[in-house]
Amino acid sequence: MPPVGSVAHMPIDLERMRVAARRAALVGGHAIRAGRRPAEGEAKGLPGDWVTEVDVASERAIAGFLRTETPAIPIQGEELGGAAGGLRWVVDPLDGTTNYLHGFRAVGVSVALVEDRTVLAGAVHAPFDDEVWHGGRGVGAAWEHGSDVTPCRVSGRPPDQAVVGTGFPFRRKERIPRYLAAFEAALRTFEDLRRPGAASLDLAWVACGVFDGFFELGLAPWDVAAGAVLIQEAGGIVTDWDASAEFLSGDIVAGPPAVHAELVRITSATRPGS
Numbered sequence: 334m335p336p337v338g339s340v341a342h343m344p345i346d347l348e349r350m351r352v353a354a355r356r357a358a359l360v361g362g363h364a365i366r367a368g369r370r371p372a373e374g375e376a377k378g379l380p381g382d383w384v385t386e387v388d389v390a391s392e393r394a395i396a397g398f399l400r401t402e403t404p405a406i407p408i409q410g411e412e413l414g415g416a417a418g419g420l421r422w423v424v425d426p427l428d429g430t431t432n433y434l435h436g437f438r439a440v441g442v443s444v445a446l447v448e449d450r451t452v453l454a455g456a457v458h459a460p461f462d463d464e465v466w467h468g469g470r471g472v473g474a475a476w477e478h479g480s481d482v483t484p485c486r487v488s489g490r491p492p493d494q495a496v497v498g499t500g501f502p503f504r505r506k507e508r509i510p511r512y513l514a515a516f517e518a519a520l521r522t523f524e525d526l527r528r529p530g531a532a533s534l535d536l537a538w539v540a541c542g543v544f545d546g547f548f549e550l551g552l553a554p555w556d557v558a559a560g561a562v563l564i565q566e567a568g569g570i571v572t573d574w575d576a577s578a579e580f581l582s583g584d585i586v587a588g589p590p591a592v593h594a595e596l597v598r599i600t601s602a603t604r605p606g607s
Contacts (some may be wrong), residue, residue: 335461339511343402344578345420345446345453347453347454347469347470347471347472348472350403350446350453350469350550351467351468351469351472351596352424352450352452352455352466352467353399353402353403353443353446353453354444354446354453354454354455354456354469354559355458355465355467356398356402356444357395357398357399357402357422357424357444357456357458357498358395358442358443358444358456358457358465358467358559359446359458359465359601360389360395360398360593361392361395361424361426361427361442361448361458361492362391362442362460363392363394363460364387364390364391364393364394364395364426364460364597365387365426365427365442365460365462366371366461367432367571367577368385368386368387368390368391368447368571369384369387369509370433370434370530371385371386371387372386375527378527381494384412384430384512385427385430385433385434386413386427386467387392387427387433388408388411388416388427388430389412389413389426390443390473390541391411391426391442391504392410392412392424392426392429393410393452394409394426395408395410395424395442395444396408396410396413399422399444400588405424406420406421406422406592407419407420407421407422407592408422408447409421409422409423409424409447409537409554409555409569409603410422410424410425410523410555411424411426411428411553411555412426419448419594420449421446421448421545422444422445422447422448423443423444423445423446423536423554423555423558423559424443424444424445424555425441425443425533425555425556426442427440427442427536428440428441428442428532428555429440429442429529429533429558429602430531431530432529432530432531432591433575436460438461438560439459439462439530439531439534440459440460440531440534441457441458441459441460441531441533441534441537442457442458442460442533443456443533443555443556443559443560444454445555445558445560445561445562447554447558447563447581449577450579450581451470451593452470452558452559452561452562452565452581453469453470453562454467454468454469454470454472454473454562455467455469455558455559455561455562456521456559457470457533457534457537457559457560457563459534459538463478463479464476464477464478464479465477465536466474466485466537466540466541466555466563467483467563467594468540468562468563468566468568469562470562471566471568472564472566473485473566474540474562474566474567476537476541477501481491483541484567484568484590485540485541485566485567486568487539487542487545487564487568487569487588487589488542488544488545488569488589489542489545489589490545490589490592491549491591492522492523492545492591492592492595492598493522493523493524493582494524494545495523495545495546495588495592496523496525496526496527496544497519497523497526497527497544497545497546497548497588497592498526498527498528498538498544498547498548499516499519499526499527499528499535499547499548499549499559500528500530500532500535500549500552501528501549502549502550502551504549504551506519508549508551510528511603511604512550512603514602514603515548515574515599515600515603516574517600518599518602518603519596519599521594522599523545523546523592523594527544528563531558531576532547532549532552532557532560532585532593533556533557533559533560535547535560536557536559536560536561536563536564536587537559537560537563538566539560539569539587539588540560540563540564540566540567540569541563541567542567545588545589546586546587546588546589546590546592546593546595546596547585547586547587547588548574548585548586548587548596548599549583549584550574550583550584552585552586553581553583554581554583555584557581557583558581558585560587561580561581561585561587564587564588568589569587569588569589570587570588570589570590570593571585571586571587571593572585572586572587572590572593572597573585573586573600574586574597574600574601574603574604575600575604576601586600
């Protein structure tokens with residue numbers, strides 16, 4: 334695929350951006366492993382929404398790397414803020430902070446290059462499991478696990494044999510009724526559901542066929558951007574709960590075509606007033 338977009342009137346090399354996203358995610362993972370896990374985090378305002386010094390250290394490390402590697406591209410980070418539109422890096426420096434505080438190893442680092450509402454490249458890293466996924470729009474996606482590197486491909490399991498990831502809207506209690514309706518329908522439709530608690534990893538697992546789909550309400554762009562481009566490049570479909578392309582809103586449905594179609598059928602039916 335030819336370069337797209339522009340930085341200072343120069344085309345963007347998406348293969349180079351994929352490599353930059355991968356390296357940035359690994360930088361964040363190193364900061365996490367080097368940090369000392371605290372006994373508790375600092376509340377950010379919503380129930381269960383925590384931040385630690387390690388989250389901030391990871392984001393600062395990622396931002397420092399990206400400012401050197403791609404100085405013309407601004408950064409939007411979960412903890413330190415930044416650009417909210419246009420061409421930007423969107424960073425979740427430690428996805429699954431509650432897991433991290435409890436010693437549960439389902440923790441991710443997510444770095445994505447986004448232009449307005451389009452994800453151009455991204456990487457997800459599992460710092461405690463020696464795994465990294467990275468991809469770019471039109472240039473494919475890869476899964477590095479240990480010494481193995483394999484192309485990302487979504488699964489081919491039929492919906493009735495699918496194991497689908499999800500996440501609870503525990504920060505947005507007003508969304509619980511819609512979520513529970515979708516949860517019940519999904520549990521009746523698919524073989525089983527899983528809820529590890531780190532959306533970036535959930536999406537990466539969909540991209541490489543570990544999970545067969547994913548749905549959640551009320552996430553943020555940094556939770557979903559990198560994982561979304563991985564799934565798209567792996568042959569899957571990513572939308573919001575109403576089947577539009579606005580998944581950066583954080584209301585996300587993703588999976589191989591057949592599972593995605595079932596998920597959209599379920600989530601669309603839970604729309605208020607439907």
